Amino acid sequence: MIRSLFAAAILVVAATSSQAQVRPFPPTFHKQDVKANGTTIHVRVGGSGPAVVLLHGYGETGDMWEPLAANLVRDHLVIVPDLRGLGLSARPAGGYDKKTQGEDVAGVLDALKVRKADLVTHDIGNMVGFAFAAEHRDRVRRFVLMDAPIPGVGPWEEILKNPLLWHFRFGGPDMERLVAGRERIYLDRFWNEFSAKPDRFTEASRQHYAALYAMPGAMHAGFAQFAAFDQDAIDDRAFLAEGKLAMPVLAVGGSASFGSTMAAVMRFAATDVEEAVIPDAGHWLMEEQPQATVAVVRAFLDKGK
Template sequence: MNTIQENFHYEHQTSIVNNTRLHYVIAGSGDPIVLLHGWPQTWYEWKSIIPTLAQSHTVIVPDLRGAGLSDKPKTGYDKLTLAQDIYALVDQLGFEQISLVGHDIGGMVAFTYAGEYPENVKKLVLLDLMIPGLGLENIMDVANGGMWHFGFHMVHDLPEALITGREHLYLDHFFKTLTYNPASIKEEDVAEYVRHYSAPGALRAGFEYYRSLLEDGKYNQKYKEQKLNMPVLAYGGEFSTGDYLRQSLLPVANHVEGGSIPECGHYIAEEQPEFLIKVLTEFLSASR
């Protein structure tokens, strides 16, 4: 796989969707698969799995609005608007049906996308996240053992003021503490993310993903009334969300499989790329 990566050409493109310029990487040919990144990451989090997937699929890997080389407008960070961005991109590229993979914030976008455009999603893969309205609120409850950063990121203006100029210190904290093996995310990878989140408006945009979470949770209640009917694969890292994600989806999806990935924290695509490639290949090729 390393040899494939070293010789691999990533084609960078941009498109205007919803009056917002989105940057994306596209590679390969065949049935389309869209990969959506989390925070504090960009399309780059998928770099270790794109070359293999591109041998059998057209792989489309956007920077979400607000991240990487995409525009960073003042508004539009609720997961419905982000899903509309990606749907417009897919439509512009001429694909009527895709397989969709989302991690962290990108997984929240992927879930909303599948709920809004079920006929457009052939298969759905969600990786290490909690869905707003379906259990995320528990992990946001700091008083009962929840994760502190959800509340901190929701405060307007203060996080940006405190972190600007200290982006490496702040972002590296998450990569070091939310991985099973911190060495799995190399210093050059951290530097890539820090470079993008140090750009003007990038920190604010990243925190806006969080500031809309309660609104997202209210909106997602509608999906309990009409279950997802496409096959869904849901995995969490053993040392992160584990099997909780799969279980949380059972009330809202008819066909869910997956579980917990051993020796893995939050950043699945970078901590366990071989495992992820294996399960994705099997899931995408299965006739179900």
């Protein structure tokens, strides 16, 4: 029964997406489901050369990375997963702490026979990427983090007090019932409030992601990502007790969002941090200022050649 409901939901998403689709990845990419760390991760893979992994955040899926993926695929092997429980990845009952999801990334790379990679992350993807980089320091060449804090790192406790981040503590079965059938209303809050100009997060993109988050179990998995933050903070402090990250790090913030705070946070966690602030942008950097964001990321990754 559950399997048939899941299949039916995918058909609904496909039908909706045919009329309201974020830009598709170039035809050089293929999609595959990878068995990793006790679950199944949906992955887009394309190109050849040095590997780069792109990790999305909440309110989106790996689809958000199309502008950057289309640029990097010219000379990289580009690997774009959907995080555990989100998009078209499986929705296991547990494992939404970021340490476990870091091992999801390791499992995907192992399955694809990739030893080392650059890492580009956004939002909750930052947290998963940090856990992966901290546990597998020899597997990450360069690390780009975009516009979101890391649990337990730097001014985390002060960041939690920001009323704009009310959703960090919003979850549980009653909250799931409140948003059931109203996923678009809930997600619009984030797309609107965290944008410099909300209309840059297009209606087509909103319909696309709302359909994916309306799939069975998707909102439950999304709330689980936030519910794990207390454990994530414990794990991240333990990682830092072993020493800061040594690989080159680029901390990117939107001028109307995290801005230079992104670099300030990462200097608590890494020894080699560059700062970039994208002008006229909020949190949704790939939607609001894709060209400027791609240029900054590409320039940083090219330094590693």
